[in-house]
Amino acid sequence: MSHVAIRIQPYTEEFTGAVVEFNRRMRPAGVPFGVPETGVPEWLPKLDGRKIHQEIFLAVEDGCVRGAYTFKEQPFSFGGRILSVGACQMPISEGIIDKRYSLVGPQIVNDALRRQPLSYGLGIGSRDAAVTRLLAAMGWRLTVIPFFFKVRHGFRFLRNIQHLRTTPFRRWLCDIAAYSGLGWAGAKVINAARSKSSGAALSVERAGEFSSWADDLWWRCRDRYSMIALRDASVLNILYPPTDARFIRLKILDGRRVAGWCVVMDSVKSGDKYFGNMRVGSIADCLALPEDATQVVRASVRALEECGVDLLVSNQSHPAWGRGLRRAGFLAGPSNFYFITSKELTGLLDESDPAGAGIHLNRGDGDGPIHL
Secondary structure (H helix, E strand, O other): OOOOOOEEEEOOHHHHHHHHHHHHHHHHHOOOOOOOOOOOOOOOEOOOOOOOEEEEEEEEEOOEEEEEEEEEEEEEEEOOEEEEEEEEEEEEEHHHOOHHHOOHHHHHHHHHHHHOOOEEEEEEOOOOOHHHHHHHHOOOEEEEOOEEEEEOOHHHHHHHOHHHOOOHHHHHHHHHHHHHOHHHHHHHHHHHHHEOOOOOOOEEEEEOOOOHHHHHHHHHHHHHOOEEEOOOHHHHHHHOOOOOOOOEEEEEEEOOEEEEEEEEEEEEOOOEOOOEOOEEEEEEEEEEOHHHHHHHHHHHHHHHHHHOOOEEEEEEOOHHHHHHHHHEOOEEEOOOEEEEEOHHHHHHHHHHOOOOOOEEOEOOOOOOOOOO
């Protein structure tokens, strides 16, 4: 470790040049993200009156940046009890390339815990990632958030899904299945076998924004989950701004009753490292009473299928939402989406929900649906 003390401090504009230089030094290590080159987060800046916000903190040594992390603070409901929870996002340390700074990573995590002992990470992507190993060594607990997918167009799926096309032989097999029609037939058979109707179909409205109807639903749902991020209208309109065309807000109605909502995305990919050139529909976020989850999922899936997507995907932690996806024809696939909890948050969850069966998390939490 360097002989000069490392300080963790808020990112102010005077450090912009040092951040640019830090990113330049880290680039050869193949780090998938750098530190934003402005002190105000592009997503969720800290503004007066907001219940949810981000701040960026830097690890500074004698004017040089040696690491950084983004800290997101947000209210969560734990069975109806509202508590502030922190997310330590995108921690990065020069210790990756210079062993003198190997203690910067733990110092960053401890700084986040000092700000909020109830902290978590979501996403991460690999058990072997440096940040995953660091957090595990510091006593954080890692849980996999299940991944679900539904193939609508077998030919385009087989020609584009990169997870199955990792070797020349696998690519050859995928192409044979695609051009022979096996992919098309297989998708039809699986969808027919797994899609189960249950009750009358709910109606779907596209909502321009969230309003009082979303507040009413939040109050009905919040004590039905052992852990769920605050999802009232004010927070939802920050996470999914009405001006952002990527987010499609679906209001799901059972007659005149609001049964739930889903935020879905209809993304046309081009050379994507996961999805190639497919049109991908994703259920990024959702809310309903657990007993309404299946019907709410089916309604949102129907709306996405009518858009003409090739593949549908979703990550959902709660068993009711997983069942809903399976009944709508989804399969479970390998997941690289992890929920990792600090010792204090782990203890809180173990008191009320040891099996974790009531936790409601998806791509709308953590860093948000940035990769969909």
